[in-house]
Each structure stands twice: as structure tokens, then as C-alpha cells.
Amino acid sequence: MPAIVIVGAQWGDEGKGKIVDIFTEHADMVVRFGGGPNAGHTLVVGDDKLIVRLIPSGVLRPMTTCVLAQGMVIDPKSLVTELDELEHRGLRTAGRLVVSDRAHSILPYHVLVDGLREQGKGAIGTTKRGVGPCYEDKVARRGISLGALRDRTRLDALVGRALESWAPTIRELGGSVPTVSEILDAIEPARARIVGMLVNSQALIERAVRDNKCVVFEGAQGTLLDVDHGTYPFVTSSSPTAGGACVGSGVGPTRINEVVGLVKAYTTRVGGGPFPTELLDETGERIRKVGDEFGSVTGRPRRTGWIDLPGLRYAASVNGLDALAITKVDVLTGLSEIKACVAYDTPRGRTTDLPIDELDRAVPVYKTFRGWKKELGSARTMDDLPIEAREYLQFIQSEVGCPAVLVSVGSRREETIILRDPFSKRA
Ligand code: GDP
Ligand code: IMO
Ligand code: MG
Numbered sequence: 001m002p003a004i005v006i007v008g009a010q011w012g013d014e015g016k017g018k019i020v021d022i023f024t025e026h027a028d029m030v031v032r033f034g035g036g037p038n039a040g041h042t043l044v045v046g047d048d049k050l051i052v053r054l055i056p057s058g059v060l061r062p063m064t065t066c067v068l069a070q071g072m073v074i075d076p077k078s079l080v081t082e083l084d085e086l087e088h089r090g091l092r093t094a095g096r097l098v099v100s101d102r103a104h105s106i107l108p109y110h111v112l113v114d115g116l117r118e119q120g121k122g123a124i125g126t127t128k129r130g131v132g133p134c135y136e137d138k139v140a141r142r143g144i145s146l147g148a149l150r151d152r153t154r155l156d157a158l159v160g161r162a163l164e165s166w167a168p169t170i171r172e173l174g175g176s177v178p179t180v181s182e183i184l185d186a187i188e189p190a191r192a193r194i195v196g197m198l199v200n201s202q203a204l205i206e207r208a209v210r211d212n213k214c215v216v217f218e219g220a221q222g223t224l225l226d227v228d229h230g231t232y233p234f235v236t237s238s239s240p241t242a243g244g245a246c247v248g249s250g251v252g253p254t255r256i257n258e259v260v261g262l263v264k265a266y267t268t269r270v271g272g273g274p275f276p277t278e279l280l281d282e283t284g285e286r287i288r289k290v291g292d293e294f295g296s297v298t299g300r301p302r303r304t305g306w307i308d309l310p311g312l313r314y315a316a317s318v319n320g321l322d323a324l325a326i327t328k329v330d331v332l333t334g335l336s337e338i339k340a341c342v343a344y345d346t347p348r349g350r351t352t353d354l355p356i357d358e359l360d361r362a363v364p365v366y367k368t369f370r371g372w373k374k375e376l377g378s379a380r381t382m383d384d385l386p387i388e389a390r391e392y393l394q395f396i397q398s399e400v401g402c403p404a405v406l407v408s409v410g411s412r413r414e415e416t417i418i419l420r421d422p423f424s425k426r427a
Helices: 016-026 076-088 108-118 131-139 146-150 152-172 180-195 201-210 242-249 282-290 309-319 387-400
Strands: 003-008 029-032 041-045 048-052 065-068 097-100 215-218 256-264 267-269 303-305 323-327 337-346 349-351 363-370 404-408 416-418
Touching (some): 003 016, 003 242, 016 041, 016 256, 016 323, 016 404, 029 201, 097 201, 108 152, 108 180, 146 180, 152 180, 201 215, 242 256, 242 309, 337 387, 363 387, 387 404
Parallel strands (some): 003 215, 003 256, 029 065, 029 215, 065 097, 256 323, 323 404
Antiparallel strands (some): 041 048, 337 349, 404 416
């Protein structure tokens, strides 16, 4: 039984929640390996919609162990709020949801700094959840792991030290510096609950993989938001790419059997940064409306545009993609024509690669496809799709050089065409 990694191949919100939920039907374990409450993964079952931020999208599968691994940054209060919401829905997580004691804590001053910075000139459109400042502390080697929550006296000293280092920044940004006791009081109710869930997640995952269990590594964000490989500086502060699954969870690269890249049938982006195929016209507005493209964390309208094939080839390369899962094809129904960016004109000539450092000057070269009128929600095989949709999907697969394992035609679980069991490859 293999370990599979699922990553976003664009700028996030590709439908990872829906697809991870489907892939975990028979999984033993699902692992979030990076990011934090900046993620918002949507699961729709029947008429019920659930958005998870920190908790893995396999949580609806009662036999699946959910792991929040050490690459994550976790806001204790957000985690407890999510757990309460699940309990309120009658979903039991006790004993099957565990958290790495080496993951880092997002504390109120991280959220404060993120929000203050976003009011200023250097704003990049973050989710203001404190993710960037928390990763800054981690890399600066002054972060506070969740394990540190076990000992309140030690925590007191660590928070004091962190506040000292953030105080000048907070003041410079016009904020007021909280006290140590304000911070500790704010997290106290959550602290007590989270301490009971802390484990050595690396050892747990290693054992599951060694015992041939099915393990799904659930990416958050997307390849073009990767701090190393994305559209820097308009990126998140972690590594949402497939390599990040290894770094963030402690699983060795040779243990991964398959990497699946999630791709929307068009492109969206939330926040600032270059987006050459963006549609600032009626078509873009229509895609936003039909696709319900509003941020699941912040409610912000998502920017919309045509699919970017050089960008997807780049994602296939960075992640070593074995396969694609193509989502939201139904959203394109009714458009008279659909465009796909196949190359870019840059000041240095035409290229079929993604000119990642010149995206603000790159002009997309499009191939135009015929649209279709048929609603796709009831399609369960490729033959149920109109020929125009099949042609478009075939072109994407051949240009990216990856076959699709799945095509999604609606937000619900059943609105899916499964082409291959992702666990079947090298099982
Ligand atoms: P994630 O962050 O990658 O998990 O994606 P989000 O949940 O933030 O955003 C994806 C949105 O598209 C959610 O509202 C999903 O319910 C919805 N969705 C997922 N797949 C499909 C699909 O195939 N068709 C349609 N119409 N909606 C979809
Ligand atoms: P999921 O997992 C889409 C974007 C933000 C901003 C940039 C930095 O739901 O796909 P951050 O708060 O991380 O410091 O913001 O990254 N961003 C996302 N965009 N989907 C996400 O997650 C995102 N997580 C962060 O909008 O542009
Ligand atoms: Mg999302």
C-alpha cells in the first residue's frame, strides 16, 4: 500500500479538500505537512459543507488517523475552534487526531504583526493568520513549538523572549505590545486541550509507512506560492511542493509512491502578485460567479483567469508529478470559447517555459478551444463529457505530460470521474 502526496499545482484553492476526502476513503492516515490556518479546504457531502483549515481533509472518514505534522504552524485557538465545530457536527476525533509536538505555535503577536503589516505599503495580501511571522520565528530559531505548551513556566519565559524581539516591530507598525500574561491567558483554555493530543508524529508516520498502510500527504496552498519555487515575494512562507511533504513530516523521499497535482480547469489567485492569464473582464467575472471563487478563509474575491500550461509544466517538474487531478471543469460550461496559455512572449523572445521572474512583463500566447453547453455534474465517465470538454482535457494532459487520475465536475463527492485508483500505481 503506497504513500501518496497531493499538492496544489497552481496558486492554491484547486480543490484539495474535495480530492483528499475522496482519496482517503480507504486510507489509514492523512497527514498535513505544512502551512496553517491560511489554508481553507472545502468538503461537500450531500447538502453539508465543511471547511477545514488546520485539520486534515480526511477527517470525515471515521477510520482514518489525522496527523498535523511538524512542518505546520498551528494557532492553538483556531485548532480548538475547529475541533469544537467538528464535535458540534457529531464528528468524533478523540484518539484519531494527533498533533506533532514539534509543530510551531502561532501566538497572538504573530497575528497582530501580520495584520499590521498588511495595512502598510509592503502588503502582499496575506490571510492575516500570523503564518508568515510564525515561520519567521521558526527560522530565526526563537519559535515556540507546541511541545513547549506542556510546561507553563517555560512557556512564560519563551513568550517573554519572543515579545522582546517583536516589540520594536509592533511599535514601529503602530501597534501596542501585549503582555506575557495577556498572551498566556488568551491561549490557556486551548493549551490544556492540545497538550493531550501531542505526539512524535514523525515516528507515527514512519511506522504507518513501514507497515504498508495507505498514507495520504495533504498539501496546502499551491506550487506557485512556495517560498522557494513560487512567485516570490508574493508567496506563503512554507514549502507546499512535494518535497515539502518530506521535510514537513519527516517521511523519507524514497517512501513516496505517487505525487498527484491538483489543477483547476482555469486559474485563480487570492492576494497580490503577478497573474498573466488573469481575466479582468466579463468572462473573469462569470468564472468567479459560477465557480463561487471567494476565499474560504477570508471571503475575498479570487482573481480568475485562463489555465496556464507553462505554469503547470513547471509545477509538474518541481513536484515530479505522476498524475493530475483536474477540478472545476463544470464551471467552464456555457462559455463560447475557452483559452489555454501555451507559451509566453517575453522581452527575450517566446518561450514555452514559465518565465517566473518576468511574469509581470510576460504576454500569454493562447490556443483557443470550442466551448460546450452541456451541464457536467452528472458525468461519471469521460464518455459522458461533450467532445469539446474531452478535447480540452486531453490537451492539458498531453501538454503537461501527465495523465489524469480524476476529473471533478462539481463540489460534491459523487460529482467525480475516477479514472484510476491513485493507490494502484505501485501498490
Ligand atoms: P482547496 O483549498 O484546494 O481545498 O480548495 P477550496 O476548498 O479553497 O476551494 C475550492 C472550491 O471549489 C470549494 O468551494 C469546493 O467546494 C469547490 N469545488 C471543488 N471541486 C469542484 C468542482 O469540480 N466543481 C465545482 N463547481 N466546485 C468544486
Ligand atoms: P489553500 O490550502 C490560496 C496566499 C495568500 C497570500 C499569500 C501569503 O486553501 O489552497 P499567508 O497568509 O500564507 O502569509 O499569505 O498566500 N495563500 C493562499 N491562497 N489558497 C491558500 O491555501 C492560501 N494560503 C495562502 O492569499 O497571497
Ligand atoms: Mg482553499
